[in-house]
Amino acid sequence: MKNETLLKSREAAVPRGIGSMHPVFAKRALNSEIWDEEDRRYIDFASGIAVNNTGHNHPRVQAAAAEQLGNFSHVCFQVTPYAPxxxxxxxxxxxxxxxxxKKTIFLTTGAEAVENAVKIARAATGRPGVIAFGGGFHGRTMMTMALTGKVAPYKIGFGPFPADVWHVPFPVPYHGVTEADSLKALENLFKADVEPGRIAAIIIERVQGEGGFYAASPAFMxxxxxxxxxxxxxxxxxxxxxxxxxxGRVFxxxxxxxxxxxxxxxxxxxxxxxxxxVIGKKDIMDAPAPGGLGGTYGGSPLGCAAGLAVLDVIREEGLCERAVEIGDRVIRHCNALRQxxxxxxxxxxLGAMAAMEMIHNGDASQPDPDRTKRIVHEARERGLLLLSCGVRANVIRFLMPLTIPFEVLDEGLAILAEAVKASR
Known part of the structure; x- marks a missing residue:
């Protein structure tokens, strides 16, 4: 079936609120490559938004899920628990x-994990407040939208949001926000808006994802x-x-x-x-009463079996070390383009979580979201799938599978160079 035909069907059947970065429809995928409905090949620098670190259809993961499926796909852990x-x-x-x-609870989505982390924190502390950071992304549910520090497109038209959620600036020295500025804002928040004794938790991404791949330093953490x-x-x-x-680390x-x-x-x-x-300190995780946590599909048997295989792949194939090598190659290539x-x-x-920020005339205060879109478009036309991100919509992020063969990585980076040149 043609992509164009499916796109028309998508527009008729699926709400416009669910966006898609690329107007191509995946038919099959293997490791770091995707083929669309027209059998055109694409190199995948997106990994389903950092989901396929172990590549598409890794045989170890596929086999583990298939074996579990042969036993059962669902019984509900809250009814009859299971070993995986x-x-x-x-x-x-x-x-x-x-x-x-530590103890660990399993759920279904990232937003659900954040929701439960807030529930656990409130139960453990007896406090309601949560502090998050500008530019952070924590999900699209009501509580996680409140925590997310980016209005467009995630918050428009969906308010009011849950109370007792506060934001402070995330340190981004490139944009003139130092770590001292961020900490001063937190200090001022405690003085002007909410006392520390009302705050259950502070939530932070070590590296902001949707916000633009900005990293908080070890000292700041x-x-x-x-x-x-x-x-x-x-x-x-x-x-x-x-x-x-x-x-480059498991976490x-x-x-x-x-x-x-x-x-x-x-x-x-x-x-x-x-x-x-959610993984947490044992005493904190035990704060909610029995029945206070859970969900029908939480901790899917297929997900648990696949998760065990993923941990084996990370260890046996040295994916932490490989992430560092991939990141180094991407950075060297992008630095050469910048010359x-x-x-x-x-x-x-940080490891293979890499980004390139597009600006006007070397001025960091002038983001260039239009050129960012052009690069994504030009890359796709040449067979490379990219993602953009950032509060200013001007960041190209690189999230290729950590199992990508280096010759395919180099092929993708060559296409990137062509797309950057064509976007001028």
Whole structure:
């Protein structure tokens, strides 16, 4: 079937509120490549928004899910529990940063994980308030929209939002917001708007995903940890996009040498099967009463089986180390492009979570979202799938599978160079 025909059907059958970055319809995929309904091949630098870190249809993940499907697809953990849930919880609790004993709950989506992290934090502290950061993305449900620090397109027309949610600027020195500025804003928030004793948790992405791939430094994370400890506030690290080897560690929080109280996970944890979770300190996780947590599909047996296989692949194929190598290659390539293009601004990465910011005439204060769109378009026309992001919509983000063959990576980067040149 033609992409154009399917696009017309999509417009008739699917609400406009569900956007799609590319007007091509996937028919099959393998590792780092996707073929559309017209059998055209694309190199995938998106990974389903950081979901397929282990590539499309990794044989280990596929086999684990198939074996589980042969046993059962659903019984509901709250009715009759099953071993893969327990085994995955044990392994993830052991992998989480810090020495404190952990427990893990499984859910279905990233937003659901964040919702439950807030519930757990409130139950554990007896406080209602949550502080988040400008530019952060935590989901599209009512609570997570309130936490998300980006209005368009996520909040327009959906208010009012839950109360007792506060925002402070995320430190982005490239845009003139220093770490000192961000911490001063937090201090002012405590003085002018809400007392610390009302705050249950501070939630932060170690590297902002939708916000533009800006990273909080280890020093900033350590300072946040100290502030939380001083005031009895829980620190929630949102690892939904950064987790499972994407940044060169299993979890990006590991770089900061701190122990979060709670950590939200999803996306790449099961190689494409829908599952999410919250990992947290044992006593905090046990704060909600029996029956206070859960969900019919939470901790899908297929997702748990696939999640166990993903952990094996990350370890056995050295995907953390590979993420660092991929990120280095991307950064070197983008730096070479910048030598002759003043429209390329900051280039940054943590492992294979890399980004290139598009600006006018070398001026960071002048974002260029139009050229960003052109690059995405030109790349797709040449067979490369890219994603954009950022509060100013001017960031190209790179999220290729960590299993991508280096010759395919180089092919994709060559197409990127052509797209950047054609977009001028």
């Amino acid at each position: 849930y327990i085994e995955l919880a044990e392994k993830l609790s052991a992998l989480a940063p810090g020495p404190t004993p 350590q300072t946040l940890r100290a502030i939380c400890d001083e005031h009895g506030i829980l620190l929630i690290c949102d690892e939904i996009q950064t987790g499972f080897a994407r940044t 990006a929080t590991e770089y900061a040498d701190i122990e979060p109280d709670l950590m939200t996970i999803a996306k790449a944890m099961a190689g494409g099967f829908p599952i999410s979770g 002759s293009d003043r429209g390329i601004g900051d280039i940054r990465s």
